[in-house]
Amino acid sequence: MPALSLIDFERDALDTLLTYAAIPCLSPDYDAQWAEHGYIDAATELLATWARERTFANVDVTVHRLKGRTPVLVVTVEATAAGTATAVLYGHLDKQPPLGDWSDGLEPFTPVRRGDRVYARGVADDGYSAFAALLALEAMEANGIAHSRCVVLIEASEESGSPDLEAYLDELAEHLGDVALMICLDSGALTYDRLWVTTSLRGMLHVQLTVKVLTQGQHSGSASGVVPSSFRILRQLLDRVEDAHTGAVLLEELNCEIPDVYVDDANSLAHEFGDIIAEELPTLPGLELMGSSAQDRILRRTWFSTLSIVGMGGIPEPAIAGNVLRPSTTAVLSFRLPPTVDAIRAGEAVRSALTRDVPSSAEVSVDVIAADGWLTPPLEPWLTTALDAASNDAFAHAPGFTGEGGTIPFLAFLGRRYPHVQFVATGVLGPLSNAHAIDEMLDLNMAVGVTNAVVTVLGAFANQEES
Ligand SMILES: [Zn+2]
Secondary structure (H helix, E strand, O other), X not given: OOOOOHHHHHHHHHHHHHHHHOXXXXXXXXXXXXXXXXXXXXXXXXXXXXXXXXXXXXXXXXXXXXXXXXXXXXXXXXXXXXXXXXXXXXXXXXXXXXXXXXXXXOEOOEOEEEOOEEEOOOHHHHHHHHHHHHHHHHHHHXXXXXXXXXXXXXXXXXXXXOOOHHHHHHHXXXXXXXXXXXXXXXXXXXXXXXXXXXXXXXXXXXXXEEEEOOOOOEEHHHHOOXXXXXXXHHHHHHHHHEOOOOXXXXXXXXXXXXXXXXXHHHHHHHHHHOOHHHHOOOOOOOOOOOOOOHHHHHHHHHHOOEEEEEEEEOOOXXXXXXXXXXXXXXXXXXXXXXXXXXXXXXXXXXXXXXXXXXXXHOEEEEEEEXXXXXXXXXXXXXXXXXXXXXXXXXXXXXXXXXXXXXXXXXXXXXXXXXXXXXXXXXXXXXXXXXXXXXXXXXXXXXXXXXXXXXXHHHHHHHHHXXX
């Protein structure tokens, strides 16, 4: 029988989760004045207070604060089993912005429960994580299931690319000790009927491209036909990096061969679930999708290089658009990169493609932020067995393994820092969970299932460390 039920979760965690849901603790990228506003601090203190109310034989709850950085909540639960290795359980408490108008009856910072689902910004990405990690450990101790030394680390800069995490990992290196297992509770799920383990993540490039032709806007009746349009030059530059007809990213540095094992994985996922990627997207009727098959779409989402234009500047809203030849056009380019592509090298290739031999000698500026993708290190046999048991115990279903199309920068960074550590990246972000979109939703039964799966994995880790 699973260690935790939905009733336990509701009794011990739900009120605090709902209080957290009401705090607009946006990540620093979306709230430059986060320190003055104090929301991140309020969320951190809320979770720290809740953590201190939990029952453990030997626990330390500390909020770490490095100057000028977002805080990190560290809850250290000392081992009840033999062995000296540490398991780190990772989550984050900072949030994405609301993004737009939420559907009727829903608000980003006023949580609403419908059935066993809670709607609010940050509940699933990634507010549930602190609760899942600590409830799992508390349930282990309450049920006499031995666990190793566990450090629950909840950071507050993840949605900005985790710029503060490395400094804390330096500070905490000694405290973390002999890390042998990392459980990341910030990833996705394809369904709510099993534990999903992430096998790969794509990397990304965030590129701001500006093309400038004039010092100030001019009447289009006088300047057009003489001064080249900054938008037209921008289109030509974009054609160097993306095939405008197929959407294929053209630069060799941004592409790779897909290893056979991942092609096979995509094939078996498509076989079991059909066109699962297409079905969960809110496409308009009649839209022809990219990709030739369900398997192809799974691969396209996890292993293909892609370009999305996610923002534009220098262009007025339609209602106030005058007949002006505008001085400049800015586009924000968001590339997703295959898991094994070197993001820094890819960024240099993009910069070079966009800045060499610029049409009409227009002024071009390019800013690049790069984040590597990630491949799970091969699972040791004990962990493969543990994940199987974890999903079967918690969900009565074998686990699923899949790549994710998104990017979690700190995983690549942790992978480099701890090359011999076993990783489990999992999460509750399944269909309609809408992380980063409107109407974010946490499926409470999924949160409970993931919590129970953590119990099984940590139990197996302790057994393996003892033997
Ligand atoms: Zn997240």
